[in-house]
Amino acid sequence: MTSETRQTHQTLGTLGRIGIWSGALHGSRTDDAGRKAIAEAVAELEELGYGTLWMGGNPSPDDAVAVIAATRTVTVATGILSIWEHTAEEVTARIAALDESARERFVLGLGVSHSVLAPQYAKPYSAMVAYLDALDAAAPPSGAGRRVLAALGPKMLELATGRASGAHPYLVTTEHTAEAREALGPDALLAPELSVVLDTDPDRARTTARNMLDMYLKLPNYTNNLLRLGFTETDFEGGGSTRLLDSLFALGDAERVRARAREYFDAGADHIALQVLTADEGGAGLPRPEWRELAAAFAGEL
Secondary structure, three states: OOHHHHHHHHHHHHHOOEEEEEOOOOHHHOOHHHHHHHHHHHHHHHHHOOOEEEEEOOOOHHHHHHHHHOOOOOEEEEEOEEOOOOOHHHHHHHHHOOOHHHHHOEEEEEEOOOOOOOOOOOOHHHHHHHHHHHHHHOOOOOOHHHEEEOOOOHHHHHHHHHHOOEEOOOOOOHHHHHHHHHHHOOOOEEOOEEEEEEOOOHHHHHHHHHHHHHHHOOOHHHHHHHHHOOOOHHHHHHHOOHHHHHHHEEEEOHHHHHHHHHHHHHHOOOOEEEEEOOOOOOOOOOOHHHHHHHHHHOOOOO
């Protein structure tokens, strides 16, 4: 077993089986009251037993540091930090400033974002390679054993195997999870995000899902991946076909969410990052009652 493989297994152990993914954990984007609410929420998530808190929506290094400071033992991961928005030097310096115990709880999730969101977007694969080179060349280096890549396609999945602990794919099906596991091999981390709507009314649940999905269906990186998986342009109309929604989301009660999570585990996932969407917040808030409900449903599996 190589040192990198040993680091990967260590990372697998720290993530746990179930985590929470939220785009609302950015303290730098809110006021003092908002930062207090975030600190209270992440402290409760830790007490509920979730293995990892994934900070969605291009968090800054300082956002991650704030969540680490508000918790004691839970792993904190960026899901995903855009390589266009934060330099490798900036990220490395912030990680290096953490004490050893905090660094051991931090996983750096990196992604190339999207051309419509990053004006400087160009040659994403080459840009990611250069970014990883800069991380490795920094003093001290940011090792591959504590980072993951937002990999969807074959080239980025291969890079996630050789230059990181593995992959954190967003908005993917169980079929993609199975293909990613084959591409990554048996030892690399595979931690897909799974969006959840805890609503037993199918029409209402799909409406909530479509409200979230509509934005992502305008981003070619996601639609191209879905086309590779056998969906068609017709599946993208009207916020997403029923077939598409049922493949990408867990819709229903907590037991249905557990069943969908099991499908991803059976397909090869090591860890699942649950993103809770609600009708009133569209996933933008801190859905603490739903987080509690899911923690109860997954008791013994977190």
